[in-house]
Amino acid sequence: MSAEELDALLGDPHDDANPVGHAALLAADERREMPADGERLLDAYGMNAEFVPAGYGGRLTRADRLADVQRTLWRRDPSLGLGHGFSSLLASVNVWTAGTPEQRKQAAAILLSGGRIAAAFHELDHGNDFAHADCSAARTDDGWLLTGRKEIVTNLRRADAMVLFARTSRAAGSRSHSQFLVTRDELPADRIHDLPRFPSSGMRGVQLGGLRFTDCPVPADALLGRPGEGMEIALRSYQLTRSVFPAVIVGPLDSALRLAVGYALDRRLYGGAAADLPYVRAVLARAQADLLAVDAFSAVVLRALHLAPESMGVYAPAAKYLTSRIVLDAFEDLRSVLGAQSYLREGRYAMFQKLARDIAPATFAHVSRAACQVTLLPQLPRLARRSWPAGQAADPSLFDLGGPLPPLDLGHLVPGVPPGDGVLGALAGIAGDTPAGTPAGRFANRLRDELGRLGERCAALSPKDTTIGASPAAFALADRYTVLLAAVAVLGVWHTGGDRHPAALLPGVLDRLCQRLGGPPVLTEAEREEAEQHLFDTAVRRYRESRLFDLSARHVPG
Structure with a gap:
């Protein structure tokens, strides 16, 4: 699949009968919804495969190709571009960078089956200052206990899994946080609470959500890399996404x-x-x-x-x-x-x-x-x-x-x-x-x-x-x-x-x-x-x- 083929699928933006034309996209924006026909089209194209390395069954081999395909989608609708796929790239790149082979296979299976992975990094009290994130993960005999909040996270309610950034040490410095790959179905329902959707003036169709964790158990094998490597993993991983986004x-x-x-x-x-x-x-x-x-x-x-x-x-x-x-x-x-x-x-x-x-x-x-x-x-x-x-x-x-x-x-x-x-x-x-x-x-x-x-x-x-x-x-x-x-x-x-x-x-x-x-x-x-x-x-x-x-x-x- 190529950017040219995606353009052909998206069709004429000025055709009012086009389910992903400007008229349909504007109507979905007014409803604050993701355009369902657009998401079905992207599933048929296999958009998630663009975010998965070729060694795990996807199409990610060149950064310029990834950017070209995403640019094509964002040219039509940035909201669809972020809400359907780019948010999964922001999360999964941490798995490709630091995950075990089993974790990478798990993430690849989720994406290639049409699922989503959310990047649960953001907390309103700290913004982009991840080094002071308060959501914590305390070690237990058989895993970790999550406590705290994550907010303004794209697709958090719709995601099958999340890459979560949490404090694992109270010590100062860059080794105080870690990352975890967790699936929603492995978290006990009584220990997590969905926060109300956050409305926005732009990207109105994108689902911006939040979660509150209360002593929520997470298995030991959910950890990405080693304890305390969360910031280093992010600094390495996001060199890819921060390079792709300017082209997009x-x-x-x-x-x-x-x-x-x-x-x-x-x-x-x-x-x-x-x-x-x-x-x-x-x-x-x-x-x-x-x-x-x-x-x-x-x-x-x-x-x-x-x-x-x-x-x-x-x-x-x-x-x-x-x-x-x-x-x-x-x-x-x-x-x-x-x-x-x-x-x-x-x-x-x-x-x-x-x-x-x-x-x-x-x-x-x-x-x-x-x-x-x-x-x-x-x-x-x-x-x-x-x-x-x-x-x-x-x-x-x-x-x-x-x-x-x-x-x-x-x-x-x-x-x-x-x-x-x-x-x-x-x-x-x-x-x-x-x-x-x-x-x-x-x-x-x-x-x-x-x-x-x-x-x-x-x-x-x-x-x-x-x-x-x-x-x-x-x-x-x-x-x-x-x-x-x-x-x-x-x-x-x-x-x-x-x-x-x-x-x-x-x-x-x-x-x-x-x-x-x-x-x-x-x-x-x-x-x-x-x-x-x-x-x-x-x-x-x-x-x-x-x-x-x-x-x-x-x-x-x-």
């Missing part, structure tokens, strides 16, 4: 841009189409640039899971942090094109308001943007002193999108200090290969200068500025690092891809990223207008040809 959210942005382009071409204003107005053209062009930037950056990070797994402790949080911000900013820009239509819950463009609500949790779901920055801060001084000056470049295959990859091996993912930063290390070589007088050459030189300044400032960070108590200036350095990383990834993709990626689009994409760095513009005003014209023309052409706005530009239904 390109899908909703693609749909939002398609709606905005269609509206701008159809809307009549001042004797012409709204798309004739310079401001509207600029907004659409910049959204196209943002989408391409997120696509290229996330694609490089996905390839790094296979080719540079030792660096994912930096690349995964960097991608999650920056791409969520770019996507949300692009949605707000596109809202200015649609105007009142961006809020209406009925009509041809009503899907925009649903997409905007559904994508809003991207900044904090799974891990917040601030938590990503806190993860990056202690790495920056080390990279500034040891990696960036050495300029050790990643293999060019890292930027060769679609190229061959070794099988995904989660055992190679490690928490802690990455030995290097091959993406930024590639900048010098790319700059040397790019003619200095061209816009791309000028951008490369600008980025090289920015990296030098960033290195000096990061090397001088105080110990306090590498912790949660860091100054705003230190957090700003983490932000600049992610933008530089994305810009070099974009340069690398275009440099390696040759004619596969239109050269005329590169200046506009890099211009958008460099605007986030501040400072004097690299492009002249005339060059920027030309770059945005290319981006606008590309967006309109792809809209009319029913092609995706991402780097693949493949045909889609409707």
Whole structure:
């Protein structure tokens, strides 16, 4: 099965008779329900097999393939994407990382039979701060006793099993929590209590639930890994999901841009189409640039899971942090094109308001943007002193999108200090290969200068500025690092891809990223207008040809 086959099953989104078209999805959202026909379609496709490694009977072999399939689904409906499957990936990846062969077989059997596994990590009192989670598991002679609450957990009532994060020691430090794989039917009904569903403004069809445990017995063999390894397992496992998610959210942005382009071409204003107005053209062009930037950056990070797994402790949080911000900013820009239509819950463009609500949790779901920055801060001084000056470049295959990859091996993912930063290390070589007088050459030189300044400032960070108590200036350095990383990834993709990626689009994409760095513009005003014209023309052409706005530009239904 492929993303193209899933697109064919999903059909034309504008067909009112399509059970997974926009009309049906909006109606289910108004009812705060998961679209039943959509879930049946995904079961027929075998979506859960995408989350199971091939060695256990599934289809998970490449991270970019997993992201492509999920992006296809999220392009149609983020609520369906999260509620039907992605939540099971968030849970099961911990099993593939640290489970015994028996636990992995158990999880695979649940998923391949159409079941669900919930990731019971979250507690309202602590949010993303899992190190202070209070739900506890006390050791007994024959297992463990669970006491406490888990809240805002996707599919908790509908799940056949859960991966549960619980405190197993009162000692301070990173070894105080563990993870457990438990099935619902092995828990005594009188020791667990379902909390009322938590309603939400976005992802309204997703079942957000909670559980209260009272001295609830859990068998000894439910433990994942060893006692106290819960945080380490999560840090390793979520390098996969935090790398996949940035690529997935390109899908909703693609749909939002398609709606905005269609509206701008159809809307009549001042004797012409709204798309004739310079401001509207600029907004659409910049959204196209943002989408391409997120696509290229996330694609490089996905390839790094296979080719540079030792660096994912930096690349995964960097991608999650920056791409969520770019996507949300692009949605707000596109809202200015649609105007009142961006809020209406009925009509041809009503899907925009649903997409905007559904994508809003991207900044904090799974891990917040601030938590990503806190993860990056202690790495920056080390990279500034040891990696960036050495300029050790990643293999060019890292930027060769679609190229061959070794099988995904989660055992190679490690928490802690990455030995290097091959993406930024590639900048010098790319700059040397790019003619200095061209816009791309000028951008490369600008980025090289920015990296030098960033290195000096990061090397001088105080110990306090590498912790949660860091100054705003230190957090700003983490932000600049992610933008530089994305810009070099974009340069690398275009440099390696040759004619596969239109050269005329590169200046506009890099211009958008460099605007986030501040400072004097690299492009002249005339060059920027030309770059945005290319981006606008590309967006309109792809809209009319029913092609995706991402780097693949493949045909889609409707």
